[in-house]
Amino acid sequence: MNIWTVILLASLIVMLLKLVGYLVPPSFMERPTPSRVANLLTVALLAALVVTQTLEREHDIVLDARVPAVGVAAVLLVLRAPFIVVVLSAAVVAAVLRLLGWMS
Amino acid sequence: MADPDTSAAVRAGLAVGLAVAAYGVSFGALAVASGLDVWQTCVLSLFMFSGGSQFALIGVLASGGAAAGPAAITSAALLGVRNSLYSMRMSPIIGGPWWRKLLAAQWTIDESTAVSTAQPTLRGQKTGFWVTGAVIYVGWNLTTFLGALLGDLVGDVRQYGLDAAAAAAFLGLLWPRLRARQPIAVAAGAAVVAALLVPVLPPGLPVLAAALVAVVVGITNWLGAKAAA
Numbered sequence: 001m002n003i004w005t006v007i008l009l010a011s012l013i014v015m016l017l018k019l020v021g022y023l024v025p026p027s028f029m030e031r032p033t034p035s036r037v038a039n040l041l042t043v044a045l046l047a048a049l050v051v052t053q054t055l056e057r058e059h060d061i062v063l064d065a066r067v068p069a070v071g072v073a074a075v076l077l078v079l080r081a082p083f084i085v086v087v088l089s090a091a092v093v094a095a096v097l098r099l100l101g102w103m104s
Numbered sequence: 105m106a107d108p109d110t111s112a113a114v115r116a117g118l119a120v121g122l123a124v125a126a127y128g129v130s131f132g133a134l135a136v137a138s139g140l141d142v143w144q145t146c147v148l149s150l151f152m153f154s155g156g157s158q159f160a161l162i163g164v165l166a167s168g169g170a171a172a173g174p175a176a177i178t179s180a181a182l183l184g185v186r187n188s189l190y191s192m193r194m195s196p197i198i199g200g201p202w203w204r205k206l207l208a209a210q211w212t213i214d215e216s217t218a219v220s221t222a223q224p225t226l227r228g229q230k231t232g233f234w235v236t237g238a239v240i241y242v243g244w245n246l247t248t249f250l251g252a253l254l255g256d257l258v259g260d261v262r263q264y265g266l267d268a269a270a271a272a273a274f275l276g277l278l279w280p281r282l283r284a285r286q287p288i289a290v291a292a293g294a295a296v297v298a299a300l301l302v303p304v305l306p307p308g309l310p311v312l313a314a315a316l317v318a319v320v321v322g323i324t325n326w327l328g329a330k331a332a333a
Contacts, residue, residue: 002170006161006176007144009177010161010181011147015209018154018210021189021195022205022209038185038322040287040322041315041322043291046274046277046278047291048294048310049311050271052311059302059303066267070268070272074275077279086275091265091269094267098265
């Protein structure tokens, strides 16, 4: 699949999903189950992406500098640090550990 | 502007909008690091314009390349489903002719909906939506472009810890949603399923399989509050 195709197709789908709510009668999503599934879907996908982005390398689970970096990010989130600080700190922790040759 | 509800909505929209627009830098840099060029990165922010979906798309493409295209599209789409909930909530607030709703649709995201629905009056709700949407749309696209240029200069993703930054970005998006037992259980379950399936399934698919945890828990309402909706 060509990268441009992926980008344009995914963008079109996400745009249409935003439009859908303005077109359907409000009764559907006001029912508790579809709305609960949609909210939990977001949580499940993000949690799975945290795991794969932290641990996956070349089709396997690997413990490297990303693990302490994400740990620092979690601590900063508990301390209510802004998003950009959390993201930058994780990058710095991983970069420094790798520079020192630890947990490359 | 003399109306206090309107000015409160404008202030909330500006504050949230400017804070969120700053994420665009991390998105732009990470998108380029995951193999997109600067134009592809900018097109995503212009057209897709939904942070979670955009990060998911580039996350899956980073691990699986173009071969993971279908899984990347599906992940982005599933994360976009919540925008349908928001647009349903926003539809009566936006009101007016069809073209106004068409315009509003592209700006219907987490933040514009949150600012709008937090305002006490209909007028404040309308103002909050449009101000937040406009500030984030303009800011997000500008900072995406800057981030993409920056990512282009950086080159080696791992040396600068950009792979860890992407993981932290997902954690940052997830964090505010972990306020009750049910989402925490779903997050834990999805994390375990994804980790177990990584060595078994092609890139991108472990994430989609983990989404099933949400479907099962959501339909059975396991651990759910009785009145939760």
